[in-house]
Amino acid sequence: MKKVNEIMNKVKIKTTINNRSYKLDVLPNQTLLNFLREELGLTGTKCGCEIGECGACTVLINGEAVNSCLVLVPQINGKEVLTVEGLSDGEQLHPLQKSFIEHGAVHCGFCTPGLLMTAKSLLDENPDPTEEEIRNAIAGNLCRCTGYIQVVEAVKNAAGEY
Amino acid sequence: MEQDKYKIIGKPEKRVDVLGKVTGKAKFADDYNVKHQLYGKVLRAKYPHARILKIDTSKAKNLPGVEAVLTADDIPGSKVFGIVVQNQSILAFDKVRYLGDGLAIVAAKTKEIAEEALELIEVEYEVLPVVTDPEEAIMPDAPKIHGDNNIFVHHKVRKGDIEKGFQEADYIIERKFKTQFIEHSYLEPEAILAEPAEHGGVRIIGSVQNLFSSRRSVAAALNLPLNKVQIIQSTLGGSFGGKDEVMTAMCCRAALLAIKTGKPVKMVNTREESMLESYKRHPYTMYYKWGIKSDGSITAMEIKIYADGGAYASMSPYVTWRSVVQATGPYYCENVKTDVITVYTNNNYTGAMRGFGSPQVNFAIESMIDIIAEKVGKDPLEIRLQNGFEKGAITATGQKLEHNVSLKEVLLKAAKEIDFQNKWREYKSQSDAPIKRGIGIACSYRGVSLGAEGTDAAGTIVSVQTDGSVIVSSGITDMGQGAQTQMCQIAAEVLGITMDRIVFLNTNTSRVPDSGPTVASRGTIMGGYAAKRAAETVRSTLMSVASEMTGYDVEVLDLKDNYLIDKDSGERLASFSELAAQCFKKGRPMFGFGWYKSPPTSWHEENGYGNAYFTFVYGTNIAEVEVDTETGKVNVINFVSAHDLGRAINKQTVLGQFYGGVAMGLGYGLLEEFEIEDGIPKQLNFDEYLLPTAKDIPNIKAIIVENEDAAGPFGAKSIGEPTNEIAAPAIINAIYNATGKRIYELPANLERVLLGHKLTRKGERGSVQKEKEELIIESCKIK
Numbered sequence: 001m002k003k004v005n006e007i008m009n010k011v012k013i014k015t016t017i018n019n020r021s022y023k024l025d026v027l028p029n030q031t032l033l034n035f036l037r038e039e040l041g042l043t044g045t046k047c048g049c050e051i052g053e054c055g056a057c058t059v060l061i062n063g064e065a066v067n068s069c070l071v072l073v074p075q076i077n078g079k080e081v082l083t084v085e086g087l088s089d090g091e092q093l094h095p096l097q098k099s100f101i102e103h104g105a106v107h108c109g110f111c112t113p114g115l116l117m118t119a120k121s122l123l124d125e126n127p128d129p130t131e132e133e134i135r136n137a138i139a140g141n142l143c144r145c146t147g148y149i150q151v152v153e154a155v156k157n158a159a160g161e162y
Numbered sequence: 163m164e165q166d167k168y169k170i171i172g173k174p175e176k177r178v179d180v181l182g183k184v185t186g187k188a189k190f191a192d193d194y195n196v197k198h199q200l201y202g203k204v205l206r207a208k209y210p211h212a213r214i215l216k217i218d219t220s221k222a223k224n225l226p227g228v229e230a231v232l233t234a235d236d237i238p239g240s241k242v243f244g245i246v247v248q249n250q251s252i253l254a255f256d257k258v259r260y261l262g263d264g265l266a267i268v269a270a271k272t273k274e275i276a277e278e279a280l281e282l283i284e285v286e287y288e289v290l291p292v293v294t295d296p297e298e299a300i301m302p303d304a305p306k307i308h309g310d311n312n313i314f315v316h317h318k319v320r321k322g323d324i325e326k327g328f329q330e331a332d333y334i335i336e337r338k339f340k341t342q343f344i345e346h347s348y349l350e351p352e353a354i355l356a357e358p359a360e361h362g363g364v365r366i367i368g369s370v371q372n373l374f375s376s377r378r379s380v381a382a383a384l385n386l387p388l389n390k391v392q393i394i395q396s397t398l399g400g401s402f403g404g405k406d407e408v409m410t411a412m413c414c415r416a417a418l419l420a421i422k423t424g425k426p427v428k429m430v431n432t433r434e435e436s437m438l439e440s441y442k443r444h445p446y447t448m449y450y451k452w453g454i455k456s457d458g459s460i461t462a463m464e465i466k467i468y469a470d471g472g473a474y475a476s477m478s479p480y481v482t483w484r485s486v487v488q489a490t491g492p493y494y495c496e497n498v499k500t501d502v503i504t505v506y507t508n509n510n511y512t513g514a515m516r517g518f519g520s521p522q523v524n525f526a527i528e529s530m531i532d533i534i535a536e537k538v539g540k541d542p543l544e545i546r547l548q549n550g551f552e553k554g555a556i557t558a559t560g561q562k563l564e565h566n567v568s569l570k571e572v573l574l575k576a577a578k579e580i581d582f583q584n585k586w587r588e589y590k591s592q593s594d595a596p597i598k599r600g601i602g603i604a605c606s607y608r609g610v611s612l613g614a615e616g617t618d619a620a621g622t623i624v625s626v627q628t629d630g631s632v633i634v635s636s637g638i639t640d641m642g643q644g645a646q647t648q649m650c651q652i653a654a655e656v657l658g659i660t661m662d663r664i665v666f667l668n669t670n671t672s673r674v675p676d677s678g679p680t681v682a683s684r685g686t687i688m689g690g691y692a693a694k695r696a697a698e699t700v701r702s703t704l705m706s707v708a709s710e711m712t713g714y715d716v717e718v719l720d721l722k723d724n725y726l727i728d729k730d731s732g733e734r735l736a737s738f739s740e741l742a743a744q745c746f747k748k749g750r751p752m753f754g755f756g757w758y759k760s761p762p763t764s765w766h767e768e769n770g771y772g773n774a775y776f777t778f779v780y781g782t783n784i785a786e787v788e789v790d791t792e793t794g795k796v797n798v799i800n801f802v803s804a805h806d807l808g809r810a811i812n813k814q815t816v817l818g819q820f821y822g823g824v825a826m827g828l829g830y831g832l833l834e835e836f837e838i839e840d841g842i843p844k845q846l847n848f849d850e851y852l853l854p855t856a857k858d859i860p861n862i863k864a865i866i867v868e869n870e871d872a873a874g875p876f877g878a879k880s881i882g883e884p885t886n887e888i889a890a891p892a893i894i895n896a897i898y899n900a901t902g903k904r905i906y907e908l909p910a911n912l913e914r915v916l917l918g919h920k921l922t923r924k925g926e927r928g929s930v931q932k933e934k935e936e937l938i939i940e941s942c943k944i945k
Contacts, residue, residue: 136857144853147859
């Protein structure tokens with residue numbers, strides 16, 4: 001019996017990842033998470049559960065925060081993807097990155113890329129969120145180290161910089 | 163001002179490892195890849211208890227793309243490992259003892275081929291009866307897991323005369339408490355990359371918490387000397403005590419595959435594999451019997467605890483030893499008899515997890531003290547102040563507390579912060595409404611570091627470069643708690659430099675001394691003290707060079723803000739970089755090695771007493787809750803956490819420990835439960851295993867109390883685990899204050915709060931069966 005990957009035709013897509021355009025032949029059954037990490041070497045996006053529960057793999061697709069473990073690569077055709085590697089402007093850190101550093105919101109750092117992307121999507125939409133809105137926004141990002149308090153403070157403070 | 167005493171100590175310096183973590187450049191274990199790497203996968207057990215009759219790997223070996231299929235027969239050295247009892251199989255060879263046991267490993271060109279090969283391995287089993295309850299496992303006819311006795315640890319504490327104590331009592335109060343398995347839930351699943359080393363041996367990089375114990379086991383399994391097994395810690399995505407034995411097994415397996423194939427081998431657990439195989443926090447069944455006088459003083463404590471050790475010994479002997487030492491809480495009592503019995507079962511093995519045997523007993527102790535308070539008509543704060551330890555107290559193990567015993571200070575500061583007593587009285591008599599409020603308090607004392615568990619020493623290296631930049635490395639590891647940053651801050655303080663000059667090297671077993679495991683909240687006190695000594699060694703060399711350079715006496719010179727200064731005038735005489743360059747030019751050593759061995763402790767295992775720990779820390783948590791009496795939902799609305807930690811080296815990372823510890827304790831109290839039925843785990847991912855989210859954690863008021871302790875660097879003691887060990891009982895006591903119903907079994911989820919017992923799903927989804935009633939000994943014998 002042939003393997004799925006052997007009989008499956010690759011799909012041609014055009015996409016923008018971290019402000020760079022790509023023309024790609026991709027496997028239709030590959031997750032975006034796996035594609036970013038294994039094919040593009042963008043390992044900043046983390047794999048924690050692969051079922052869309054932990055949020056460590058959060059990236060932005062057209063500005064919206066999504067779990068990249070639940071997205072198949074062809075779904076990014078014609079869309080813009082932003083990962084943690086594309087968050088800073090060269091050496092210049094994004095206000096959220098600075099704020100996470102200043103407020104001690106980073107402990108082990110494994111959930112940090114996902115939290116940063118979720119927070120960016122929130123602040124792009126709502127530059128002055130209440131604490132409750134911040135907590136609602138990041139409720140899908142699990143963090144075992146921080147107890148979320150310094151994360152909420154960091155997002156609140158970064159909002160002031162927007 | 164106290165704060166001005168130090169330039170760097172106590173300041174919220176940013177973490178030394180933070181830049182990579184916010185830009186995605188930090189490399190966690192699964193981020194390491196090399197060309198031509200193979201992918202390793204593990205075949206795990208089909209039954210929780212079975213004899214292995216035959217393993218046939220021939221079909222798997224013939225699958226194209228497969229480079230090796232190995233079983234225990236292929237291990238050249240020791241097939242088992244273990245920190246105390248060497249009985250954990252790297253790959254099972256006689257029996258499988260729980261569902262997470264590995265039987266065979268495959269290395270293949272892709273993950274998919276490796277997984278397909280696993281399906282081609284044929285195993286013949288003789289299925290054996292399963293035992294999963296520790297109290298059933300001690301029965302004579304119970305199935306035996308190892309050898310002929312399932313009991314493998316029995317720790318005791320004996321003090322005074324327990325019979326006399328009960329005779330003196332006005333009331334005797336007995337209760338039974340139970341706690342659950344919980345999962346560490348480090349967000350990063352286990353992963354490593356093992357490569358054959360150039361001149362023999364193996365080099366491993368991965369998510370390993372305790373590098374030196376893992377190294378010892380790899381060396382023993384492969385018949386290699388320790389210097390041919392190099393383990394490097396990648397940036398660790400959380401551990402909480404959890405990346406020890408499970409990583410040792412993974413290291414041994416990947417190393418074996420790498421040596422056999424001559425190629426690099428990558429191994430990564432999925433979340434499901436991680437939860438299936440990894441060890442958990444011990445479930446305890448605890449029988450507490452206290453004799454009390456009508457004034458609330460405690461005359462006797464008789465405590466019997468059964469701990470579920472699961473399939474392997476792991477850290478159980480140490481975890482349960484901390485429990486036996488701390489089982490009475492920080493309360494005066496002349497007559498104590500404590501027994502902690504640890505038993506093998508066919509459940510996941512249990513081991514180290516943040517708290518290390520204290521969260522379980524603290525739940526029982528802090529429930530008991532509230533129960534006796536009510537019995538004698540006192541409030542929860544009064545009873546704790548009445549019975550709590552002071553300086554000079556003699557503990558249950560006969561140890562005299564000679565350090566600053568700040569139990570009452572933390573109790574009072576926490577209570578004052580939230581107006582505890584008034585709220586407690588008000589909520590106690592609140593009128594009937596669907597949503598009820600409650601407030602609860604819990605306190606603890608905790609032995610610092612390993613204590614009489616074993617050798618307690620650590621080493622740190624401070625190396626000044628010729629341009630005045632500095633590299634720090636240590637045998638103490640970082641898993642996100644900030645150990646690297648603490649050690650760098652201590653070095654910076656001693657050397658009078660700023661933090662941006664320092665880089666911390668990831669721990670590598672071949673480049674730093676064996677410093678034991680980074681556990682028991684010993685990172686700052688042990689690694690930090692060693693860092694202080696290392697930096698002092700370098701400083702003394704630099705100062706003598708400075709004196710030669712300037713002609714000033716050493717006594718009038720100082721290092722401050724990256725400069726050599728004249729202490730009196732504050733004049734800058736040279737930059738730190740110039741001084742470093744001069745030191746190099748003169749051929750003087752710019753390298754300092756610091757070693758710290760803890761003060762002595764003692765333990766008499768047979769008679770159950772001793773000076774268990776060289777110092778202790780004290781903490782208090784207060785939880786304010788809202789209980790929905792129609793659904794059983796508990797919301798924690800306010801929280802106060804007060805801890806005396808000696809000195810905060812970094813206030814910001816300390817606060818992080820407070821918040822994270824409380825969050826984990828809240829999960830333990832209200833949400834988390836790893837259920838195993840007949841040896842089969844029920845939750846293997848975060849859809850069913852519930853972790854606290856940002857919506858579950860209240861604002862937490864942290865109170866940092868600093869009574870310096872001579873045993874630690876700049877007076878610093880411990881904070882990682884204390885913050886995690888009393889949140890659950892504070893919440894449980896708050897629920898009682900709100901509802902008048904006491905929870906005896908964790909977690910206090912909806913059904914336990916609403917119905918008083920757990921609902922269990924059996925068979926078909928949706929069918930519900932009431933669990934067997936728990937035996938709660940409610941009799942208060944009044945003489």
